[in-house]
Amino acid sequence: MKGARRYWVLLTVLAVVQAVGVLPAAADGMPSTPAPRSTPSTPSTPSTPAPSTPAPSSTPSTPSARPSPAERSIGIKLLDAPQNRRDDPRAQAYIVDHVAPGSTVERRVEVSNASSTPMRVSVYAGAAGIEKGQFTFAPERTPNELTGWTSLDTTELELAPSATARVRTTIRIPGEAAAGERYGVIWAQTAAPADRSQNLTILGRVGVRMYVDVGPGGEPPADFAIERLYPTKARGGRGEVHARVRNTGGRALDIGGTLALLDGPGGLRAGPFPVKTGTTLAPGDAGEAVVPLDAGLPDGPWTVELTLRSGVAEHTTRATVTFPRDPGGAGAVEASAAGSGNLPTPVRVGFTVLVLGALSVLLLRYRRRRR
Numbered sequence: 001m002k003g004a005r006r007y008w009v010l011l012t013v014l015a016v017v018q019a020v021g022v023l024p025a026a027a028d029g030m031p032s033t034p035a036p037r038s039t040p041s042t043p044s045t046p047s048t049p050a051p052s053t054p055a056p057s058s059t060p061s062t063p064s065a066r067p068s069p070a071e072r073s074i075g076i077k078l079l080d081a082p083q084n085r086r087d088d089p090r091a092q093a094y095i096v097d098h099v100a101p102g103s104t105v106e107r108r109v110e111v112s113n114a115s116s117t118p119m120r121v122s123v124y125a126g127a128a129g130i131e132k133g134q135f136t137f138a139p140e141r142t143p144n145e146l147t148g149w150t151s152l153d154t155t156e157l158e159l160a161p162s163a164t165a166r167v168r169t170t171i172r173i174p175g176e177a178a179a180g181e182r183y184g185v186i187w188a189q190t191a192a193p194a195d196r197s198q199n200l201t202i203l204g205r206v207g208v209r210m211y212v213d214v215g216p217g218g219e220p221p222a223d224f225a226i227e228r229l230y231p232t233k234a235r236g237g238r239g240e241v242h243a244r245v246r247n248t249g250g251r252a253l254d255i256g257g258t259l260a261l262l263d264g265p266g267g268l269r270a271g272p273f274p275v276k277t278g279t280t281l282a283p284g285d286a287g288e289a290v291v292p293l294d295a296g297l298p299d300g301p302w303t304v305e306l307t308l309r310s311g312v313a314e315h316t317t318r319a320t321v322t323f324p325r326d327p328g329g330a331g332a333v334e335a336s337a338a339g340s341g342n343l344p345t346p347v348r349v350g351f352t353v354l355v356l357g358a359l360s361v362l363l364l365r366y367r368r369r370r371r
Contacts (some may be wrong), residue, residue: 220250
């Protein structure tokens with residue numbers, strides 16, 4: 001009997017360990033699913049056509065009260081991406097890659113003239129950075145290290161009305177390049193007719209972002225944590241949900257996603273509502289993702305289900321919130337369980353296999369001793 005009790009105690013301990021390793025943990029603002037690691041690319045990796053997507057950014061070089069005709073009439077999009085990033089939506093719109101020093105990256109972009117008149121378009125690489133949670137564009141043709149590595153097979157295009165042209169971009173990484181991620185933009189730019197009364201020429205440009213990480217070995221993981229949620233009310237009475245997000249990985253992130261409102265007053269449901277675009281986080285940075293809601297929704301309480309993603313990294317969190325009555329007020333937040341455990345799926349599977357194997361061995365030994 002004593003031997004049997006000893007084995008049953010061991011079985012109980014193992015069952016507790018298995019439960020801790022497998023069962024979801026309740027947490028406020030913790031990520032719900034692990035972020036898959038990106039597969040490192042190599043210079044010889046073949047590319048596949050990227051889906052047709054709108055230009056990821058459009059920024060006038062000179063501030064103006066209204067968009068110039070040039071801004072409304074030219075476009076640019078990425079045409080291809082590495083096969084090992086075919087499941088990464090960021091790599092379909094931006095040049096995203098991890099390469100070793102001495103490697104070469106090649107991509108094609110397509111520039112289009114959507115106007116009814118011929119246009120002369122300049123194509124060039126410009127510097128960019130990440131500041132205060134935003135991807136920032138340097139003025140005009142400001143260079144940086146990445147633009148110095150970048151060359152184009154053509155820099156001036158004469159586009160007929162409704163015509164398109166393809167430009168090949170080549171990024172040659174020096175063998176002595178230091179590790180780290182660099183940022184830039186492939187710009188397509190055209191000038192609107194000069195405003196003689198103001199002595200100004202307004203420039204319009206659209207571009208494809210570049211996120212190029214240099215380093216030996218595999219790619220740094222891309223991951224983030226949702227640290228907390230809080231509801232607010234904007235001017236005009238429209239509710240907003242703010243999420244504080246921290247980049248816990250080694251690559252820059254462009255945060256997007258959706259939010260659903262569940263279990264509201266009278267059983268109401270609303271959404272999904274898209275996350276406001278524009279939040280970009282460098283490794284180690286923290287910032288806010290904001291979700292504007294429809295006007296006229298009751299203050300709650302609501303169960304909020306927020307899913308944020310950047311590329312293939314995705315996390316979901318849930319909480320019960322009540323919006324403030326007045327703009328500028330603080331709403332109430334009550335934590336609830338996250339959608340799934342905070343341990344990666346392979347770890348949970350490993351726990352399960354080990355525990356089941358240990359249980360089988362112990363039961364077999366116990367039966368043999370009884371005989």
